[in-house]
Amino acid sequence: MHILENLNPEQERAVKHFKGPLLILAGAGSGKTRVLTHRIAYLISEYNVNPWNILALTFTNKAAGEMRERVDQIVGESAGDIWVSTFHSACVRILRRQIEAIGYGRNFTIYDSDDQKSLMRDILKYLQLDPKKYRERTILSAISSAKDELITPEQYETRAQGDYTKEIYARCYREYAKRLHDANALDFDDIICKTIQLFEENEDILSYYQNRFRFIMVDEYQDTNTAQFRLISLLANTADDDGTILHNLCVVGDDDQSIYKFRGANIYNILNFESQYPETKVIKLEENYRSTQNILDAANAVIKNNAVRKDKALWTEKPKGDAIYYTRFENEYEESGCIADAIANVVSAGLASYKDFAILYRTNAQSRVFEEKLVLHNIPYRIVGAVNFYQRREIKDLLAYLRTIENGMDDISVKRIINVPKRGIGLTTIDRITNYAIEHGISFYDALENCDYIDGISRSAAKLGSFVSLIDSFKRHLAEPGYSLEGLLREIIEETGYVRLLQEEDSDEANGRIENIEELISKAASYEENCEEEPTLGGFLEEVALVADIDNVDESNDLVLLMTLHSAKGLEFPYVYLVGMEDGIFPGYSAIMSDNEEEMEEERRLCYVGITRAMNKLSLSCARSRFRNGEQQFNRPSQFINEIPRYLLKQSGAVPAKVSSSASSSLNAGSMGSEKKKIPSSQKTGKGGALFAGNPYISKGFGSTKSASGSPAAVNYTTGDRVAHVRFGEGTVTEMKEVGSDYQVTVAFDNSINRKMMASFAKLKKL
Ligand code: ATP
Ligand code: MG
Numbered sequence: 001m002h003i004l005e006n007l008n009p010e011q012e013r014a015v016k017h018f019k020g021p022l023l024i025l026a027g028a029g030s031g032k033t034r035v036l037t038h039r040i041a042y043l044i045s046e047y048n049v050n051p052w053n054i055l056a057l058t059f060t061n062k063a064a065g066e067m068r069e070r071v072d073q074i075v076g077e078s079a080g081d082i083w084v085s086t087f088h089s090a091c092v093r094i095l096r097r098q099i100e101a102i103g104y105g106r107n108f109t110i111y112d113s114d115d116q117k118s119l120m121r122d123i124l125k126y127l128q129l130d131p132k133k134y135r136e137r138t139i140l141s142a143i144s145s146a147k148d149e150l151i152t153p154e155q156y157e158t159r160a161q162g163d164y165t166k167e168i169y170a171r172c173y174r175e176y177a178k179r180l181h182d183a184n185a186l187d188f189d190d191i192i193c194k195t196i197q198l199f200e201e202n203e204d205i206l207s208y209y210q211n212r213f214r215f216i217m218v219d220e221y222q223d224t225n226t227a228q229f230r231l232i233s234l235l236a237n238t239a240d241d242d243g244t245i246l247h248n249l250c251v252v253g254d255d256d257q258s259i260y261k262f263r264g265a266n267i268y269n270i271l272n273f274e275s276q277y278p279e280t281k282v283i284k285l286e287e288n289y290r291s292t293q294n295i296l297d298a299a300n301a302v303i304k305n306n307a308v309r310k311d312k313a314l315w316t317e318k319p320k321g322d323a324i325y326y327t328r329f330e331n332e333y334e335e336s337g338c339i340a341d342a343i344a345n346v347v348s349a350g351l352a353s354y355k356d357f358a359i360l361y362r363t364n365a366q367s368r369v370f371e372e373k374l375v376l377h378n379i380p381y382r383i384v385g386a387v388n389f390y391q392r393r394e395i396k397d398l399l400a401y402l403r404t405i406e407n408g409m410d411d412i413s414v415k416r417i418i419n420v421p422k423r424g425i426g427l428t429t430i431d432r433i434t435n436y437a438i439e440h441g442i443s444f445y446d447a448l449e450n451c452d453y454i455d456g457i458s459r460s461a462a463k464l465g466s467f468v469s470l471i472d473s474f475k476r477h478l479a480e481p482g483y484s485l486e487g488l489l490r491e492i493i494e495e496t497g498y499v500r501l502l503q504e505e506d507s508d509e510a511n512g513r514i515e516n517i518e519e520l521i522s523k524a525a526s527y528e529e530n531c532e533e534e535p536t537l538g539g540f541l542e543e544v545a546l547v548a549d550i551d552n553v554d555e556s557n558d559l560v561l562l563m564t565l566h567s568a569k570g571l572e573f574p575y576v577y578l579v580g581m582e583d584g585i586f587p588g589y590s591a592i593m594s595d596n597e598e599e600m601e602e603e604r605r606l607c608y609v610g611i612t613r614a615m616n617k618l619s620l621s622c623a624r625s626r627f628r629n630g631e632q633q634f635n636r637p638s639q640f641i642n643e644i645p646r647y648l649l650k651q652s653g654a655v656p657a658k659v660s661s662s663a664s665s666s667l668n669a670g671s672m673g674s675e676k677k678k679i680p681s682s683q684k685t686g687k688g689g690a691l692f693a694g695n696p697y698i699s700k701g702f703g704s705t706k707s708a709s710g711s712p713a714a715v716n717y718t719t720g721d722r723v724a725h726v727r728f729g730e731g732t733v734t735e736m737k738e739v740g741s742d743y744q745v746t747v748a749f750d751n752s753i754n755r756k757m758m759a760s761f762a763k764l765k766k767l
Helices: 009-016 032-046 061-075 077-081 087-102 113-126 136-148 153-160 164-182 188-201 203-212 226-235 293-303 332-348 364-376 393-406 411-417 427-440 444-449 458-479 485-496 498-505 508-530 537-545 589-593 597-611 661-666 689-694
Strands: 022-026 054-058 083-086 215-218 249-253 281-285 324-331 357-361 381-383 560-564 573-578 614-628 631-634 649-652 722-725 729-739 742-749 754-758
Touching: 009 032, 009 281, 022 032, 032 054, 032 061, 032 215, 032 249, 054 061, 054 087, 061 083, 083 087, 087 188, 087 203, 087 226, 087 537, 113 136, 113 164, 113 411, 136 164, 136 188, 136 226, 153 164, 188 203, 188 226, 203 226, 215 226, 226 249, 293 324, 293 597, 293 614, 324 332, 332 364, 332 573, 332 614, 357 364, 364 381, 364 560, 393 411, 393 458, 393 485, 393 498, 393 508, 393 537, 411 427, 411 444, 427 444, 427 458, 444 458, 458 485, 485 498, 485 508, 485 537, 498 508, 508 537, 508 754, 573 597, 589 597, 722 742
Parallel strands: 022 249, 022 281, 054 083, 054 215, 215 249, 324 614, 324 649, 357 560, 357 573, 381 560, 573 614
Antiparallel strands: 614 631, 722 729, 729 742, 742 754
């Protein structure tokens, strides 16, 4: 029976579990996610559960996609009926069908954090609050915490009485909720909260979904918040054939990996699961299949310093493996440079591909220096999360056009583009229209349509009128049969002159923006091609709104990934660099200064998550000094490093360049445990080869072969040649420019898209 193959007895017990609540509590890398996927397959093939009756919830779309793929492999085509998705996607799907029952339109807009901030700025102005005293971010985060705990504006107001600041927040919260509703928009928290409201107020709708989702599974359960818990417990109430109520709810998680307290994650959801559902069956998994024993020993040693946790220790049958590499560098440039070197060396020696590496850090700002060094070494990389593609100005502008076309009540989007590109519509005019809209209880766009009646804006009337007719013409065209989203985007660009203006600017930045716009158009085209249902503008906007950062990573790309420790949850990589391991950074200052151990324990769990991402090799590093917020800081190595026993670490000092291999290893700290690694001869090749003998993971002082040479790597095509690109198809090279040790190649593709790209990344094939 192939579903049960390669499962240990405990995993098998979990996979075979049929009805009633099940809690799988286990450490990192013990196969929790794997059990979840196999259980879905087993339910379908052995218990004849209809795939339609299964709901699996995960934290990111990437995880959802991976799970769907694995299920597809095991079950085959019918897997299409299973809902495998994030909490947010599942709720959006439900709301798109049913939200009218709670007074919203089905074409609602989803506001991201930028939209929320713009809205809050408007509200502060409207309530005449000093924006220096009341920061929109602080207020928004108070509102978000309230929503996580399912506290309504009215309840917030009652609780705030007597606390001046909270009373102000309460007024903002009330106005914020009203404006979102008026704009027919939801923020991220609303997506969950409104679904709960929908269920609580509409018994028939709830009972439909209770009957539909007879088997519910939740991955990374330790990071659910109160609202998510309420949602699951509402759904997991299905009447069995004989009428008894069953809670067919299977949750998997690891209390040691709870890292989203700051977003309202409630660790008691997992710790109290058994008291919530007394008939719960509990299964613990102990064997780790991901990492070497040395990596697990390090993880265990760190996490055991936490007081609040269920005691467990990870073990594996895998060999001890390499020691944990630890290096203290002089500064952040040396740290990132050496790591880029090491990656280049390992890859050019043929020992691994770029995608086997992850660089993990505590805060997004730390990525910049790494980015610089990776570029210098011609190493392809992707930063997860730093600048989300969809947060970029030009993308947001174009999406705001699309949103305006889809939902004219979305004031924030309309205001974003009313004067973009510049149409000579001034702020005063916009303020007057806003006030008119508020006074008359209509949307900003409706007010625009009535602008003849608004005092003091007659000078702009013509410009406003032509903006309205522009939007109206887009709407009309969209309604025509056979009109595509791609066509709509191109029309917007053409009619507004958006790209033309960028072309006139002709700076690197402007060209980058044009590329991003092309990327958005490709995204729209691929949405239309791959969409399972009828493609619609609303569907496209929804897909775009729900892409979490990690989702932009395409597995097939051979790239080094850079991300925060938070984004790395659930993932695994053969090589992991945990960087910036310094007191003040990781753990951060606020955890160090806090009297409350809780914050430090959360940082420690984050460290545990980081260590346990590594399959084969783990490197920890820190810098003596680094620039932060414009000043040079001197930091001690992280206390988490001290928590790892010395014998597990292989320490290399900040070695001066051109040191011999013996000198390098003499810098290693004391005994290396049982570790005596044979270095394959292939590692010793290349310029920096000798250094591998000391430390095959971090090599110091030698550039990679690629970056060291000053002239560009050879390419076999030139201007006028026909070339092919994996994604964009065939085209003709129109320009080649030398840039550093690379070429910038411009290609006119046959689909009439012009693209500038770097030769080393584009991997163009001459035809
Ligand atoms: P995390 O806590 O990080 O989310 P997890 O408990 O979900 O980890 P998985 O990602 O499911 O763990 O599994 C970790 C790795 O171990 C995966 O590569 C998986 O394929 C492998 N694995 C799990 N169980 C087995 C097994 N019985 N035999 C072989 N490999 C296994
Ligand atoms: Mg997992």
